[in-house]
Amino acid sequence: xxxxxxxxxxxxxxxxxxxxxxxxxxxxxxxxxxxxxxxxxxxxxxxxxxxxxxxxxxxxxxxxxxxxxxxxxxxxxxxxxxxxxxxxxxxxxxxxxxxxxxxxxxxxxxxxxxxxxxxxxxxxxxxxxxxxxxxxxxxxxxxxxxxxxxxxxxxxxxxxxxxxxxxxxxxxxxxxxxxxxxxxxxxxxxxxxxxxxxxxxxxxxxxxxxxxxxxxxxxxxxxxxxxxxxxxxxxxxxxxxxxxxx
Numbered sequence: 001x002x003x004x005x006x007x008x009x010x011x012x013x014x015x016x017x018x019x020x021x022x023x024x025x026x027x028x029x030x031x032x033x034x035x036x037x038x039x040x041x042x043x044x045x046x047x048x049x050x051x052x053x054x055x056x057x058x059x060x061x062x063x064x065x066x067x068x069x070x071x072x073x074x075x076x077x078x079x080x081x082x083x084x085x086x087x088x089x090x091x092x093x094x095x096x097x098x099x100x101x102x103x104x105x106x107x108x109x110x111x112x113x114x115x116x117x118x119x120x121x122x123x124x125x126x127x128x129x130x131x132x133x134x135x136x137x138x139x140x141x142x143x144x145x146x147x148x149x150x151x152x153x154x155x156x157x158x159x160x161x162x163x164x165x166x167x168x169x170x171x172x173x174x175x176x177x178x179x180x181x182x183x184x185x186x187x188x189x190x191x192x193x194x195x196x197x198x199x200x201x202x203x204x205x206x207x208x209x210x211x212x213x214x215x216x217x218x219x220x221x222x223x224x225x226x227x228x229x230x231x232x233x234x235x236x237x238x239x240x241x242x243x244x245x246x
Contacts, residue, residue: 005128006083008180013084026063026090031124033232036217038065040229041123042073044211048152048202048240052076054118057110057144059137060125061102064091071095079112081105108136112144120145122153124236127181134184135192138241142196145243151198154206154236155184162207162234189239198241206235 016025027034050056053076058066061080064087070078078100082088085104092102103111108129110120120141126134141151156163163183170181186203193200204210209228218224219233231238 005180009083009128013086017086022090026087027065029084029087030062030065031232033220034063034065035069036219037232038067038069039213039217040211040231041066041121042069043213043229044231044238045070045119045121045152046073047212049150050074050119055079055116057081057112057117057120059110059120059122061088061091063087064094066121066123067091067100068094071097071100076118077101079103079117081110108133108140110137110140110144114143115146117144117149118146119150119152122151123231124154126153126184127156127236129182131182131184131188135196138192138196138198141241142198142243147243148245149243150201151239151241151243153239153241154231155189155239156181157186157206157237158183159186160206160235160237163236166234193241197244199244200239201242202238202240204238204240206230206237208235210238 013029016028020028045056052074055077056074057079059081061067061082067080080088080091080102083105088102088104105111122137138151156166166181167183189203190200207230209225209230211229213225213227213229216224216226217229221233223233
């Protein structure tokens with residue numbers, strides 16, 4: 001993993017934990033909207049096939065935005081990975097699941113044996129990595145997934161007008177040491193999948209409400225959604241890949 005990202009992320013977490021209350025810092029460290037986006041992430045995974053007894057690997061679990069609502073659904077195994085100990089500790093403490101694992105990772109590696117997981121997710125992770133690092137993570141996912149297992153990741157793309165504000169904001173703060181926001185191209189995603197041997201199941205526009213929800217949810221900015229939602233007020237796009245069965 002790039003030295004720039006690790007330093008920038010560590011600096012961001014340190015700054016937040018020294019200037020904000022603990023829970024607010026843990027929310028801002030993963031982009032805010034802690035409760036709402038966590039529920040949306042869970043419902044997205046369920047929508048695309050995560051079963052109650054499946055094994056999920058959550059790469060970049062952060063402070064547990066997904067972990068807490070997921071614990072209300074998932075009875076199976078869980079492995080949360082991140083590079084920040086304080087975030088891992090908060091995520092672990094947010095659920096009463098001694099059987100779930102949380103690990104600090106180094107480099108672009110998933111610490112699991114071959115063909116073990118039913119699903120692997122990367123929420124707001126590839127938005128901060130070099131293409132080479134994203135490709136390596138997809139290779140690792142191919143190795144770790146069971147045949148028929150799925151990868152779900154969110155990403156930013158220039159094709160979605162709503163996401164342009166992220167690029168503009170990043171331009172203003174790029175010199176301040178915060179983690180950069182990396183945009184992905186759908187042609188690159190398809191090329192990555194083809195060369196690794198993964199199947200592209202879905203690529204979903206981020207500005208479309210596509211995640212079914214059971215009750216109204218409200219974002220930090222006061223925006224309320226009903227019936228269906230997207231990942232955040234702006235909405236990151238979503239890709240679903242699958243490891244072939246045979």
